[in-house]
Amino acid sequence: MEMFDHIGLAPRIDELRERCPGNRFHFRELTLDEQRTPTLDFGRLPGTQYNYYGKVNQNDLDRALRASLAANHALYPEYGVEYLDSVQDGDAVRVRLRHGGEEGTVEEVTVPWLVGTDGSRSSVRAGLGLAFEQREGASMSMSMVDARLEGFRGDRNWVNYYVSEKGFMLVTGLPGGKFRLYLAGELEKLLQDAPPQKAFQQGLDFFDTGARIAEMDWSSTWEIRKIVGETYSKGRVILCGDATHVHSPAGGQGMNACMQDAFNLGWKLALLIQRRAQPGVLESYGAERRPIAQQVTAGADRMHQILFNASIPVAERFKLTQDPAWHDEAILRISALSHNYRGVDGTLGSVELPASAPLPGDRAPDCVLSEQPPRMRLYDALRHPGFTLLVVPESSEQVYAAYAECASQLRRAFGHLVRTLLVTPVRVPGIDPDELLLDPLQQVQATYGGAANQLILVRPDLYIGFRGTLGETLGLQAYVGKWVPAARLGP
Numbered sequence: 001m002e003m004f005d006h007i008g009l010a011p012r013i014d015e016l017r018e019r020c021p022g023n024r025f026h027f028r029e030l031t032l033d034e035q036r037t038p039t040l041d042f043g044r045l046p047g048t049q050y051n052y053y054g055k056v057n058q059n060d061l062d063r064a065l066r067a068s069l070a071a072n073h074a075l076y077p078e079y080g081v082e083y084l085d086s087v088q089d090g091d092a093v094r095v096r097l098r099h100g101g102e103e104g105t106v107e108e109v110t111v112p113w114l115v116g117t118d119g120s121r122s123s124v125r126a127g128l129g130l131a132f133e134q135r136e137g138a139s140m141s142m143s144m145v146d147a148r149l150e151g152f153r154g155d156r157n158w159v160n161y162y163v164s165e166k167g168f169m170l171v172t173g174l175p176g177g178k179f180r181l182y183l184a185g186e187l188e189k190l191l192q193d194a195p196p197q198k199a200f201q202q203g204l205d206f207f208d209t210g211a212r213i214a215e216m217d218w219s220s221t222w223e224i225r226k227i228v229g230e231t232y233s234k235g236r237v238i239l240c241g242d243a244t245h246v247h248s249p250a251g252g253q254g255m256n257a258c259m260q261d262a263f264n265l266g267w268k269l270a271l272l273i274q275r276r277a278q279p280g281v282l283e284s285y286g287a288e289r290r291p292i293a294q295q296v297t298a299g300a301d302r303m304h305q306i307l308f309n310a311s312i313p314v315a316e317r318f319k320l321t322q323d324p325a326w327h328d329e330a331i332l333r334i335s336a337l338s339h340n341y342r343g344v345d346g347t348l349g350s351v352e353l354p355a356s357a358p359l360p361g362d363r364a365p366d367c368v369l370s371e372q373p374p375r376m377r378l379y380d381a382l383r384h385p386g387f388t389l390l391v392v393p394e395s396s397e398q399v400y401a402a403y404a405e406c407a408s409q410l411r412r413a414f415g416h417l418v419r420t421l422l423v424t425p426v427r428v429p430g431i432d433p434d435e436l437l438l439d440p441l442q443q444v445q446a447t448y449g450g451a452a453n454q455l456i457l458v459r460p461d462l463y464i465g466f467r468g469t470l471g472e473t474l475g476l477q478a479y480v481g482k483w484v485p486a487a488r489l490g491p
């Protein structure tokens, strides 16, 4: 949702989605009262206004994205065009595309970069000759249906996980009134002998949900695999999303992870296309996103053990949910808010920060600046394609002058690539109002762990790139210069 928010699409998705507070775990072999039923409550997520799951119909989402592309960029992605193969040739990639099915016409296009977002069976990846095999553990299968239910005793708003020694079931309401059901483990084998409606009904009865399937839409069975590709790009061909990592759907993290790949890549690719990027910018995409894919896979694995691992007794699986750290770690991981690029990107200058403060490499947390209409959040000020420098000064003429000098140096070095903002509770005479971000309650300082007289640089994809003192403008320029050559460095 934050990514949609960044491109102005969140209000539309808000209209389309059904709000889901989180996950509820029902362990069939245990008698648990409401109090002890483990839940993952996304309402407890800190530093974001999107503290819930949004359940959205994929076709609606697709239409919303297309409408946004058409309205804002006059772009119209085509359906029914198949990627066949490609050849890298100097500064370009020659790609063969087929229109209109097997008997259709073949078109050859030449593009500066090719991004393979063609899913886990990616032809683009195959064309690069990259291996994509599961190395450890057996894959397992899972089935799903969309259905109209009558008499469901649970809460349709939540994602209800039903866990048993015999298998797993998921039941949750969808926008429009229907339900999504998943079945796995021993119970899924019922599908070998019975039609889907009957098998899923047996699952619902087994978990005593009270629900009867009144009508069924469609069903599907797929294999859960766990693979993280070794290479995210080769020359001018880049892989993104399921084309380069797949994992257990436990927790439902796949789409977020795939969109974040694209969000990480987008601004870097823009610099490359504009021929402004420093060498190594593309490599940073894989260097940053591959460890995240590994973390997502490890996190999904932990949830997988609770939901699906028949070799662990249900009481043991319940115990895994009782670790006091489990809840907060899980919601932060599943929402992807705790994923970070620490150790891969980010420069920390000589500032002393409390342990809870967000560091370079972390996602830049959002906060409310003003509840009064027009309601204003920090992310509203970050909604542009470049870097943003936040300076939270202690009020003194000297500090304002230091800010103005820093902003002017950045403009000379990087033009409009870096937007600079002075974050203050009140207007400051002599500073361009476009460079002032009013924060009457001083929420930015509180959220960023006492940020007075500091430089906080937020990357275009909303991660912190640099934190330092107001005196460390050279370090800041060196950091930005790592991405884009500076026209002129220094004062």
Ligand SMILES: Cc1cc2nc3c(=O)[nH]c(=O)nc-3n(C[C@H](O)[C@H](O)[C@H](O)COP(=O)(O)OP(=O)(O)OC[C@H]3O[C@@H](n4cnc5c(N)ncnc54)[C@H](O)[C@@H]3O)c2cc1C
Binding pocket: 081, 082, 083, 084, 117, 118, 119, 120, 121, 122, 123, 144, 222, 240, 241, 242, 243, 249, 251, 252, 253, 254, 255, 256, 257, 258
């Ligand atoms: C049953 C199930 C439930 C899931 N539930 C969740 C969930 O609750 N939350 C979540 O975040 N994630 C979930 N996921 C994961 C999520 O769906 C995927 O991670 C995500 O869709 C991957 O996006 P992608 O764009 O990389 O690939 P895909 O969604 O697979 O898209 C690839 C596209 O490329 C097209 N394509 C393939 N080959 C070619 C070609 N040669 N030429 C042209 N086009 C081609 C395909 O038709 C497809 O449209 C679930 C996955 C499954 C299977």
